[in-house]
Amino acid sequence: MECAYCKLLLCDQGIQEGFPGCPMEDRSLFDESVRLLMEEDNLRFFQTSCRIEEEGYLRWPRALEIIQFCKEMNYTNIGIAFCLGLKREAAIFIGLLKRSGLAVVSAVCKSGGIPKECLGIKDEEKTNPGSMEVICNPVAQALRLNREKTDFNVVIGLCVGHDSLFFKYSEAPVTTLIAKDRRLGHNPAAALYISESGYLDEPMQEVLGERA
Ligand code: SF4
Numbered sequence: 001m002e003c004a005y006c007k008l009l010l011c012d013q014g015i016q017e018g019f020p021g022c023p024m025e026d027r028s029l030f031d032e033s034v035r036l037l038m039e040e041d042n043l044r045f046f047q048t049s050c051r052i053e054e055e056g057y058l059r060w061p062r063a064l065e066i067i068q069f070c071k072e073m074n075y076t077n078i079g080i081a082f083c084l085g086l087k088r089e090a091a092i093f094i095g096l097l098k099r100s101g102l103a104v105v106s107a108v109c110k111s112g113g114i115p116k117e118c119l120g121i122k123d124e125e126k127t128n129p130g131s132m133e134v135i136c137n138p139v140a141q142a143l144r145l146n147r148e149k150t151d152f153n154v155v156i157g158l159c160v161g162h163d164s165l166f167f168k169y170s171e172a173p174v175t176t177l178i179a180k181d182r183r184l185g186h187n188p189a190a191a192l193y194i195s196e197s198g199y200l201d202e203p204m205q206e207v208l209g210e211r212a
Pocket residue numbers: 001002003004006007008009010011012018021022023024
């Protein structure tokens with residue numbers, strides 16, 4: 001059973017009895033999750049998340065939810081890992097953080113200036129073959145923010161996969177302000193909303209290798 005296709009949604013009614021194929025058939029996973037959530041660090045983090053969700057429900061945009069979360073968690077030093085293509089957005093968000101009395105350290109994806117060839121990227125795999133291109137370096141972004149001992153890190157527009165490496169190496173917890181989607185104005189959900197209109201057919205064929 002895919003929860004995404006479930007019509008019963010017993011869990012949402014607080015009914016803990018699973019039915020065949022429902023993951024709640026085996027309670028052990030959920031018992032373990034509660035045990036972990038009750039651990040001191042997780043509990044405060046979790047309870048604050050719940051409060052923020054309610055306090056600004058339908059009123060606060062995500063940028064302000066992040067700021068409020070930082071304040072309620074008593075975070076003072078905030079890391080920003082951003083894509084060069086979203087430098088302007090990063091600067092605006094940093095302005096909001098500073099206005100809220102928070103200190104900020106920002107790390108751009110290109111920092112380090114390392115040519116793509118150093119990481120085995122072939123010339124024909126570059127955005128503009130024949131030109132000098134430097135890598136996005138999410139590991140360097142994480143190491144830099146780790147060195148600055150940031151309390152909480154915010155991702156702004158890191159590429160798919162680069163963001164995963166940043167999550168992997170960041171010592172501070174991470175949230176995403178902007179998920180990059182150059183095609184859709186950084187609104188990835190739009191692809192899903194328009195997918196049934198046929199708008200995605202051609203690019204899907206390309207991704208699936210079905211185009212001649
Ligand atoms: S946990 Fe069970 S009841 Fe809840 S959505 Fe998934 S399949 Fe449905």
